Amino acid sequence: MIIRPHRHWFLRLFAWHGSVLPGILFRLGLNLAMSLIAILCVGWYGSSGVKLTLAPFSLLGVSIAIFLGFRNSVCYARFTEARQLWGGLLIACRTLQRQALAICPHEVPRVTAMLLAFCYSMKHQLRRSDAREDLTRYLGDEAEIVLQRRAPTNYIELQLSQWLAEQRRQGNVSDMVYVSMDQSLNQLTQVLGGCERLASMPVPFAYGLLLHRTVYLFCSLLPFALVPDLHYMTPLVSVFISYTFLSLDTLAEELETPFGLANNHLPMDAMCRNIEVNLREMNNETLIPPAILPDARFRLV
Amino acid sequence: MIIRPHRHWFLRLFAWHGSVLPGILFRLGLNLAMSLIAILCVGWYGSSGVKLTLAPFSLLGVSIAIFLGFRNSVCYARFTEARQLWGGLLIACRTLQRQALAICPHEVPRVTAMLLAFCYSMKHQLRRSDAREDLTRYLGDEAEIVLQRRAPTNYIELQLSQWLAEQRRQGNVSDMVYVSMDQSLNQLTQVLGGCERLASMPVPFAYGLLLHRTVYLFCSLLPFALVPDLHYMTPLVSVFISYTFLSLDTLAEELETPFGLANNHLPMDAMCRNIEVNLREMNNETLIPPAILPDARFRLV
Amino acid sequence: MIIRPHRHWFLRLFAWHGSVLPGILFRLGLNLAMSLIAILCVGWYGSSGVKLTLAPFSLLGVSIAIFLGFRNSVCYARFTEARQLWGGLLIACRTLQRQALAICPHEVPRVTAMLLAFCYSMKHQLRRSDAREDLTRYLGDEAEIVLQRRAPTNYIELQLSQWLAEQRRQGNVSDMVYVSMDQSLNQLTQVLGGCERLASMPVPFAYGLLLHRTVYLFCSLLPFALVPDLHYMTPLVSVFISYTFLSLDTLAEELETPFGLANNHLPMDAMCRNIEVNLREMNNETLIPPAILPDARFRLV
Amino acid sequence: MIIRPHRHWFLRLFAWHGSVLPGILFRLGLNLAMSLIAILCVGWYGSSGVKLTLAPFSLLGVSIAIFLGFRNSVCYARFTEARQLWGGLLIACRTLQRQALAICPHEVPRVTAMLLAFCYSMKHQLRRSDAREDLTRYLGDEAEIVLQRRAPTNYIELQLSQWLAEQRRQGNVSDMVYVSMDQSLNQLTQVLGGCERLASMPVPFAYGLLLHRTVYLFCSLLPFALVPDLHYMTPLVSVFISYTFLSLDTLAEELETPFGLANNHLPMDAMCRNIEVNLREMNNETLIPPAILPDARFRLV
Amino acid sequence: MIIRPHRHWFLRLFAWHGSVLPGILFRLGLNLAMSLIAILCVGWYGSSGVKLTLAPFSLLGVSIAIFLGFRNSVCYARFTEARQLWGGLLIACRTLQRQALAICPHEVPRVTAMLLAFCYSMKHQLRRSDAREDLTRYLGDEAEIVLQRRAPTNYIELQLSQWLAEQRRQGNVSDMVYVSMDQSLNQLTQVLGGCERLASMPVPFAYGLLLHRTVYLFCSLLPFALVPDLHYMTPLVSVFISYTFLSLDTLAEELETPFGLANNHLPMDAMCRNIEVNLREMNNETLIPPAILPDARFRLV
Structure with missing residues (x-):
């Protein structure tokens, strides 16, 4: 961007x-x-x-402008939806972290790591880039298992869900609190599903x-x-x-196609980093990475 | 597509x-x-x-362009809604599978089968095609009962609901968890109801x-x-x-009419397969069918 | 339609x-x-x-086309909302029936009758037609009490709510399940309130x-x-x-005004019948009325 | 209207x-x-x-028509939102009344009075008119306290909330039911907050x-x-x-500005009366005021 | 404004x-x-x-008007969303205050202070202005800790969440009520996340x-x-x-960019004060600051 x-x-x-x-x-x-x-x-x-005169081109030009206006609002709506989904990811991560801090504080580092792995994995999945480096940073050896999956981001969420189920089985969280945190997990599912939908389903080809x-x-x-x-x-x-x-x-x-690397695409690197800053600060960690800033050509990736 | x-x-x-x-x-x-x-x-x-001159045609052409722009956004909105409903189906299936894995892991294969039967049955219902082969694959003999129904997809969901009620009656799930999973079932009802609405109710005929x-x-x-x-x-x-x-x-x-087989219709075969890949991978199954890819003419059905 | x-x-x-x-x-x-x-x-x-020339009419014609386009999207939005509310009615009825079948199976016939009475009563209220025949079919003598009410459809829903409260008082449903079914009743309230709003509040008269x-x-x-x-x-x-x-x-x-009997109005008869087919089939009833089909002039009422 | x-x-x-x-x-x-x-x-x-010719005015006229179309949809959207909020008020009142009838029937008259006071107070707050007469009818002496408040409608809702908390403290409602009714109160907060937003925040002045x-x-x-x-x-x-x-x-x-008294403004008197008719009928009261009808000039206030 | x-x-x-x-x-x-x-x-x-003639400019002018109309609706939608989020902030604050008054009345002053600190901190964060004075007024010495954070507003919400978790741990609120109040906290997270999204993500630069x-x-x-x-x-x-x-x-x-200080930007000072008036009045406090009114040039900041 x-x-x-x-x-x-x-x-x-x-x-x-x-x-x-x-x-x-x-x-x-x-x-x-x-x-x-x-x-x-x-x-x-x-x-x-x-000979050609301007009159029919005027009729045609205005018509094309109307259809181009329609196509622009359609494509812009996709861009906006993508941005809202990533905004929803920040909200869901903060909420899950806040709930974990309130309910089971000693388990928070693991939750943070899995949430960050979820974000970075989704970024790489949407850009079709290699997630190995980022995932290893947060998940250690487990990263290899994730990378072999065809739906890696969904697999990470499943691990979060399994962790939560384990807490419930051990009696650390009541059914009521379990259901409430499970609904926050649902928000992750919805963000992931929404982004996958935008990435896999273009505007009907014939329009463009x-x-x-x-x-x-x-x-x-x-x-x-x-x-x-x-x-x-x-x-x-x-x-x-x-x-x-x-x-x-x-x-x-x-x-x-808002998930690429062009000038007007979403700066998913900066957004992932922003989520990391937020979650680490909520943990009172001291080593917090700096925010990603635009480069000399005003680009933010 | x-x-x-x-x-x-x-x-x-x-x-x-x-x-x-x-x-x-x-x-x-x-x-x-x-x-x-x-x-x-x-x-x-x-x-x-x-004689005919261009001036009245210019007025008429621009007016038609405006109305055509309106009709296009209306029809595109139907297409988008259909796609969002199918996106919501993936989300609901993942959520139900995740909840089943967390709450009653030994019952998961049955849940997976019924969810996949739901998806394929909905696809066939919307396309008015024969669901026998697909349903038999997932439901076995029960498929015959489903096929005799006038609302087969709804019937499959009812079976899921009955299964969940049975778990509650046996004390496997508490009322709290029961209600939470029942709300995930509601999402299936909403996806089905939404798709049926789009399929049964065209844009007012007089517009087109x-x-x-x-x-x-x-x-x-x-x-x-x-x-x-x-x-x-x-x-x-x-x-x-x-x-x-x-x-x-x-x-x-x-x-x-986004549920047909034309070039710009929804690739429901590929979407059903995608849901299958996701659910089977969540179960750690080893025999996962490949994703459906576009053919040589770039078509995805 | x-x-x-x-x-x-x-x-x-x-x-x-x-x-x-x-x-x-x-x-x-x-x-x-x-x-x-x-x-x-x-x-x-x-x-x-x-003398009159075409140039000012061209300006005026395009302006009128723009305003007409606006009015059309406004009116079409009302039609779509009406259709979505009726789609929501099918969803709410299926959900309530499904919950009743899971929680208190022996009470289901009464729930089905009240849900169908709700649908038909809403249809007649929106069309200002006589509901006596339809209501008597589902409610028997109770129909007379309903017909004397100024808000008959709301009264039927109140009866459903009273029935649910009675089940709770008798200990048949826990507070948790009671609240969950009460939320499904809220969906009925919202469908009814939405339809009444559309019927009672036209587009500002001065626009048309x-x-x-x-x-x-x-x-x-x-x-x-x-x-x-x-x-x-x-x-x-x-x-x-x-x-x-x-x-x-x-x-x-x-x-x-989407609730009338004109060509482009909602086929509420067919939609009520569709709900009836769905609910009766969920009960495994054998005497299910046929779906309503378009007549020889392609009309569906 | x-x-x-x-x-x-x-x-x-x-x-x-x-x-x-x-x-x-x-x-x-x-x-x-x-x-x-x-x-x-x-x-x-x-x-x-x-001299002036029509050509530049044609360009300008069509541009103004486009911008006027935009302004009209913006203003109409405010009108529609206002109407939907009042529709939501009817729904919330019916829901609260229904829940009160099911849970604590002997307390219903007090709930009805407070709900009606809420509606009329909101009407007067939005129109900046004197609420004394209407509030005294429903709240008696308590009306004076309400009238001295700078946010009177919110104060009435607070009283409803306090009443509900009292019921919970006395053990008349369980935590589960308390939370469910509290969510219905939230709907009142949302209707009030939405209407206040529309009333206090016009379309940016420079547009008009x-x-x-x-x-x-x-x-x-x-x-x-x-x-x-x-x-x-x-x-x-x-x-x-x-x-x-x-x-x-x-x-x-x-x-x-949809909350005034002009021809195309919302008929809040009639809508308040309609809510009153609904709530009183749900209580099986016999003295129900008549609905407000349009006057000889077709106006409904 | x-x-x-x-x-x-x-x-x-x-x-x-x-x-x-x-x-x-x-x-x-x-x-x-x-x-x-x-x-x-x-x-x-x-x-x-x-030479230049008007005909091509007419074609171009109408096209620009169409695209300008599109850009205006996009930017106005951002303004409206910003206003709705701040409206949602008032609603969330009222709800949390109402719930606190009903559940744990003796803790209300602390909740009010934290809610107001949240509102003012968000205002300063969005305007990139100095929050020291406002935060010290509500949080005392704790303000210094907040000011050192890179996400100060989120930190304040975390404190609210910690306070709520403490109440739960002490047995003052049941799990059910805890979850319900936690959902009201989620509304704060959503308002904050939405505003941050609008502030950090402009309309694609190339459009403007x-x-x-x-x-x-x-x-x-x-x-x-x-x-x-x-x-x-x-x-x-x-x-x-x-x-x-x-x-x-x-x-x-x-x-x-609706969060600035220009003529058509949101009057966040007046909105913060309005929330303060509402919350203090709900506490029956006697020293309530006056509402902020437009200045002689009709400006409201």
């Missing part, structure tokens, strides 16, 4: 990091080339029967495809529709309109 | 599988034919008093009808409104605009 | 049942007459200073009025704005645009 | 009560005057360099201001942009467009 | 406080200068091939950047597109359109 770099409205106009501009620069260049071709052809163009195609065809034909009216101003206006439409298309595509 | 095949923006423009294009190709051909007729008629057309009609009439008249301005470019622009509108209409119709 | 009659895209263009067309045919006829008047007047019309008026005035003036450009094509385009706007206005109005 | 007076589509065009028309008539008159000035000036107007200003400036300049095209038809079209935009602006403003 | 200063529609047109106008006045001045340059250049402008840029470029080019049609009226229309677009862009940016 990019943390907003400049605050003054004027400087912000020229922000480079965090913009989607670098990713579409080549395509805008193509559009510029199309505009120059259109200016060169305009003489031959007007004399023949082949349809808009992707219409946006590109629209931008490619646009210079030829603008040139009879605007002549030498065609490149400026054509690239400007293309920038608006292509950016939104690209941004929506990025937000659709 | 189609799993996004190409990632590069340029190749994606020509994706064939997963597009709604094959389904509307014939109708785009009709539109092309209309455009050619319009070009042929344009001489006679201009001389008579019968109204937009279907206006979109088709609009696309049919469009060439005649474009031809005075665009002449030989009429077919290109007319087919392009028609493609945008017809695709969205077709896609919305497909998403309206 | 109309169950979608035709599936082929071409046949669907001419669907008659389930369309809102019959209801607005007279108004479209008026619009056609207006168009003919406009064509007759166009000579005198052009020579005088009195405002759009109703602007749509009609817009459609009436439209032919005069179209005629200078389109001449003999005016009737076709004017009636087409009017059809789109009037249909949506009429449909929104119908969806606003 | 205005209960829909006419049902026939034709008569409804001329509804006067419940329309926002009376409130904006003066402003429409100003717009008419502007249009006449525009017609008088059009000769001088065309000859000088000062911005749209209010742009709508008025737009309507004032519109006649000058219409007159070159429409000439003598300017007043009709200008007043029509202004009516649409001003009505929606006014209506949104009214819905923003 | 600005409390609406004028109520009459005419006076409200000229409201200065609470408007975003002061913040964009400089940018509107730039736009005015651009318009004057455009008028001066128009002679040379028409003769050369460099994209619209910021297109709005500014659009407004800068607009005068050159308007001048061929409007000539001397260009400055009026150009500044008017720019005002509408720039205001919405600025307002959305302000609402995106």
Whole structure:
């Protein structure tokens, strides 16, 4: 994620990091080339029967804007849901830690380790990266068993559940308190299930495809529709309109899959660390790792 | 469901599988034919008093785009709700399995079998397909009784509920734990009830009808409104605009009924298998079936 | 409710049942007459200073489309909420029945009768129809007492609650189980309260009025704005645009009050019957009434 | 609130009560005057360099329509939430009454009185009107103590809570039942907190201001942009467009504060009475006040 | 937050406080200068091939309006969620205080102090201001310990949780009541977690950047597109359109971060004081601080 770099409205106009501009620069260049071709052809163009006017493109442009607006809200809703689920993870971890501290204080270190392993394992599962290093830090040798599972994060939660059942069997927690802590475990299940759902189920492929195609065809034909009216101003206006439409298309595509490493994806490293800081501080531990801060390019991973 | 095949923006423009294009190709051909007729008629057309201009079509086109945007969000919301319900099914199954493992470990195989029977039965009920094979695998002879029921999935849940009541009667679970597990069963009821609601209650028929009609009439008249301005470019622009509108209409119709076997429907086979993998792994079973992967045409059923 | 009659895209263009067309045919006829008047007047019309052009109507038309889109989502949201509440009723009935079967099996017939009386009474209360026949079937002589109440459905739920309290007083259910079943009763209260809210509180009257008026005035003036450009094509385009706007206005109005007997209203008869089939099957009863199916005109009441 | 007076589509065009028309008539008159000035000036107007055309107003009008649509959904969402909270109040009162009837029947009259006092006190708190009369009717001398409080409604709920705690202390209700009824009290807290939030926190002032200003400036300049095209038809079209935009602006403003006494505000008197009828009927009381009905102008307060 | 200063529609047109106008006045001045340059250049402008027409700007303007509408609803949703979380804080505090008063009345002063410390600490954490003074008022010397924490508000809640666990260990509250009060503590965790989420996670930076840029470029080019049609009226229309677009862009940016001190941010001082008034009144305390009222410029902090 990019943390907003400049605050003054004027400087912000020229922000480079965090913009989607670098990713579409080549395509805008193509559009510029199309505009120059259109200016060169305009003489031959007007004399023949082949002509394009702006009116149908206006109708089409507004329609595409409406559908693009729909696609953006859909993709942004996925991003927001992902963020809320990770917010819910912090809440569930704090709650479980708080309950453990109140009910069975001597067992807290084990609970903390398992909660942190859960968070880091979920991060790696969603990013399809290697969880070995992080899991070994919290679980020791047990990490190997977790890593062989096809649903490793769920397995860690199962271990938490088994630990809780053991406490109940030993009479450390009553049925009432057991059920209450089990409901906090359910919140972990829901966060995990929700994130897996977002990761495994994209927006129907045909939506993105349809808009992707219409946006590109629209931008490619646009210079030829603008040139009879605007002549030498065609490149400026054509690239400007293309920038608006292509950016939104690209941004929506990025937000659709919020668990990656791109500029507008969730900073799961920083969020995992934040949960670790919170849980360790609740234990009155003294060696608490520092929070992860954005780098020089304002990126937070 | 189609799993996004190409990632590069340029190749994606020509994706064939997963597009709604094959389904509307014939109708785009009709539109092309209309455009050619319009070009042929344009001489006679201009001389008579019968003429169409683009301005009223622009007003109408934008209005249709707004209503189509509304219909799309409505249908997409149904698709999303269906997906969330199936996500909730995974969560409920994991929770029940986890609770069973913690409370009455020796009864777990029976719980797993009944949960899997519930999932597969719901899949077949929603698709109106034959559940015999799947149910026999999990329930044995009991499957015949289930298959005779008019609400088979609900009956399986009732058996789970009866099993839980039996555990309570035998004193294996306390009232507190009984109520907690009963609430997890309620989640199954809610998933089932939600899916049945989506399957039995379409978007009001008049909505789809109204937009279907206006979109088709609009696309049919469009060439005649474009031809005075665009002449030989009429077919290109007319087919392009028609493609945008017809695709969205077709896609919305497909998403309206998310439990079928079309390209953009839910991959319930893969989701049932995923639940099976999860539950079997939680039991430390060794014979776990492989996950279902998309086929060569990127389809996941 | 109309169950979608035709599936082929071409046949669907001419669907008659389930369309809102019959209801607005007279108004479209008026619009056609207006168009003919406009064509007759166009000579005198052009020579005088009195003229209408399409540009302001385009601005107004798009604005009305936006507001109409808003009104449609509002009314559709009411329809969806009504459907979800009835879906919640099925879920609550199944849950209560399931709990009764697990806890106090010998009392189940009485619970089933009261649950069914609740459903049918709610249906009649929402439709303001006579509940006598249905209530007598389930409650016998007690029906008379219910019918004299000003809040009959709530009274039936109170009887269920009294029955549950009686079971608790007799020691048949523990406090824990009592509270759990009482929460299922709360779901009935919420479904009832939600439906009563939808039935008693329309969308603010001024919204419908405002759009109703602007749509009609817009459609009436439209032919005069179209005629200078389109001449003999005016009737076709004017009636087409009017059809789109009037249909949506009429449909929104119908969806606003989802508990009636019109084409797009909820099929509460079929839903009550469905609940009855479910509950009776859960009791292993043998005399189960058939499901209600759509009639020859695809209507489901 | 205005209960829909006419049902026939034709008569409804001329509804006067419940329309926002009376409130904006003066402003429409100003717009008419502007249009006449525009017609008088059009000769001088065309000859000088000062001219306005419709194209930029079309762009601006559609933009304002989009923002007005946004503001309307925001304000309508506040109205709907207010209505849902009051619906939740009926549900919470019924639930508490039902629980009291089941658990401690001899204490019910006191519970009913306190619940009704809660409802009426909330109504007066939200309308900033004098609650003395209503509170004295239900609480007797205790009303004076309530009236001196800065948060009177919350104080009444506290009394209910104290009564419940007293029952628990006397052993009339078990901890389990106490917690369950306490959760129903929480629903009252949530309804009260939600209504206070809506009443104390308007939509950000700048939103309303911005749209209010742009709508008025737009309507004032519109006649000058219409007159070159429409000439003598300017007043009709200008007043029509202004009516649409001003009505929606006014209506949104009214819905923003749903707890007042205007035409489109919530009928809290009728809703309080409805709760009273429900609770008294549940007690089998014989003296039940009649429901409040709309007056001759279709208003329900 | 600005409390609406004028109520009459005419006076409200000229409201200065609470408007975003002061913040964009400089940018509107730039736009005015651009318009004057455009008028001066128009002679040379028409003769050369460099020309801009309104048609492409109309297409672009409507598209920007649609995307701006989307961004506004996104930012407003964040503002609303922030307000709802603070509303939830009042509800949770009232509930915990109510439960404490009912269960362990002699411990209430300590609970009140910790709840108020929680509220003020959260306010300072969200505004990144110094909490020393406020925390010392409620916690005395303990405040120093809290201030050294990296998650101070969470630490205060942990103290509340520890106090509750102590009550349970001493047998003052049963497991049942303990779990119920622990769930009210969960509400505090959720409010805190939700606010931290909103504060730490902005809307994806590229969204704001994209619209910021297109709005500014659009407004800068607009005068050159308007001048061929409007000539001397260009400055009026150009500044008017720019005002509408720039205001919405600025307002959305302000609402995106609802926890600051700007005009449209949440009045957290007043809300904290309101909670204090409520809790102290529930304790029957006599020294209750006055509510915070808007200042002479209608601002409420």
